[in-house]
Amino acid sequence: MTKNTKVMLAYTYISHGKFELIDKPKPELQSPRDAIVRITLGSICTSDLHIKHGSVPRAVPGITVGHEMVGVVEEVGSEVRSVKAGDRVTVNVETFCGECFFCKNGFVNNCTDPNGGWALGCRIDGGQAEYVRVPYADQGLNRIPDSMSDEQALFVGDVLATGFWAARISEIKPDDTVLIIGAGPTGICTLLCVMLKQPKHIIVCEKSPERARFVREHYPSVEVVAPEDCAATMRQKCERGGADVVLEVAGAEDTFRLAWECARPNAIVTVVALYDKPQMLPLPEMYGKNLTFKTGGVDGCDCAEILSLIEAGKIDTTPLITHRYKLADIAEAYHLFENKLDGVIKVAVEP
Numbered sequence: 001m002t003k004n005t006k007v008m009l010a011y012t013y014i015s016h017g018k019f020e021l022i023d024k025p026k027p028e029l030q031s032p033r034d035a036i037v038r039i040t041l042g043s044i045c046t047s048d049l050h051i052k053h054g055s056v057p058r059a060v061p062g063i064t065v066g067h068e069m070v071g072v073v074e075e076v077g078s079e080v081r082s083v084k085a086g087d088r089v090t091v092n093v094e095t096f097c098g099e100c101f102f103c104k105n106g107f108v109n110n111c112t113d114p115n116g117g118w119a120l121g122c123r124i125d126g127g128q129a130e131y132v133r134v135p136y137a138d139q140g141l142n143r144i145p146d147s148m149s150d151e152q153a154l155f156v157g158d159v160l161a162t163g164f165w166a167a168r169i170s171e172i173k174p175d176d177t178v179l180i181i182g183a184g185p186t187g188i189c190t191l192l193c194v195m196l197k198q199p200k201h202i203i204v205c206e207k208s209p210e211r212a213r214f215v216r217e218h219y220p221s222v223e224v225v226a227p228e229d230c231a232a233t234m235r236q237k238c239e240r241g242g243a244d245v246v247l248e249v250a251g252a253e254d255t256f257r258l259a260w261e262c263a264r265p266n267a268i269v270t271v272v273a274l275y276d277k278p279q280m281l282p283l284p285e286m287y288g289k290n291l292t293f294k295t296g297g298v299d300g301c302d303c304a305e306i307l308s309l310i311e312a313g314k315i316d317t318t319p320l321i322t323h324r325y326k327l328a329d330i331a332e333a334y335h336l337f338e339n340k341l342d343g344v345i346k347v348a349v350e351p
């Protein structure tokens with residue numbers, strides 16, 4: 001029997017706690033604004049694990065997971081203008097129409113289209129597969145410059161877009177002390193984008209000695225503290241009583257509290273993390289601190305700018321790729337990533 005070329009491998013959300021690599025039909029265009037992308041490199045995101053463990057209720061069982069990928073455009077619908085077959089592209093985690101009120105104001109995460117927001121690998125088939133259908137391809141795809149490798153571009157559409165957005169909305173000024181809580185993949189991408197803003201002082205709070213070492217090794221100008229020392233360090237180092245800007249990227253049990261506790265009065269606290277559980281906002285304790293909270297859900301509309309920063313050598317996320325796998329072995333890659341084994345930061349998965 002010859003191999004059916006209309007069938008592909010797709011890592012699929014079967015049920016709570018269970019993902020499986022199964023055969024699926026290769027996706028086809030469903031709208032004139034769609035594109036089909038042949039994936040050349042993908043990754044695993046913590047949000048994939050959130051789906052696996054049931055903390056993303058809108059995730060649909062049966063969908064192909066994965067929303068971090070780059071590839072080559074295979075086919076485009078008749079209304080797609082910005083890319084054509086053969087173009088190398090990054091795929092945006094978010095689906096957005098480009099036309100509604102929210103899209104026009106840059107709040108693409110809140111696009112009112114029924115498929116708007118985080119759809120790929122959550123509500124519609126995603127990219128831990130050989131091919132993916134990308135709706136609104138003019139919005140969702142960005143061309144990768146010829147000089148750039150797939151590995152350099154891999155995180156543009158999701159984790160790096162998140163870091164870029166977080167730094168953008170945090171109103172960082174040159175005189176600021178910025179605290180970043182969490183040095184996982186999103187935390188490090190946030191750090192890279194905060195560094196572009198050149199604040200006076202950057203402190204990263206991370207509990208894993210391995211990850212703390214990674215930050216010290218790659219970004220020697222950044223100070224790294226352990227969570228148990230964080231509040232005291234901030235009180236001691238910041239003459240204004242805390243950080244001017246706090247970015248909470250950890251999403252752990254106590255990190256939301258740590259974030260606002262380490263903020264100075266009138267600071268901005270940007271919550272990038274996706275929590276498994278509700279968090280307490282103890283307003284009586286905060287009274288008079290006059291904090292501004294900004295909450296998560298990346299607006300991934302800066303991908304073109306991010307690609308040009310990578311091209312200019314200003315952002316480099318390739319050190320984050322600590323492990324490489326074939327799609328056939330993706331279950332192994334999940335095991336490693338989920339259990340944070342062997343110093344993993346990010347994995348690259350090649351179909």
Ligand SMILES: [Zn+2]
Nearest residue numbers: 045046047158
């Ligand atoms: Zn993600």
Ligand SMILES: [Zn+2]
Nearest residue numbers: 097100103111
């Ligand atoms: Zn929209």
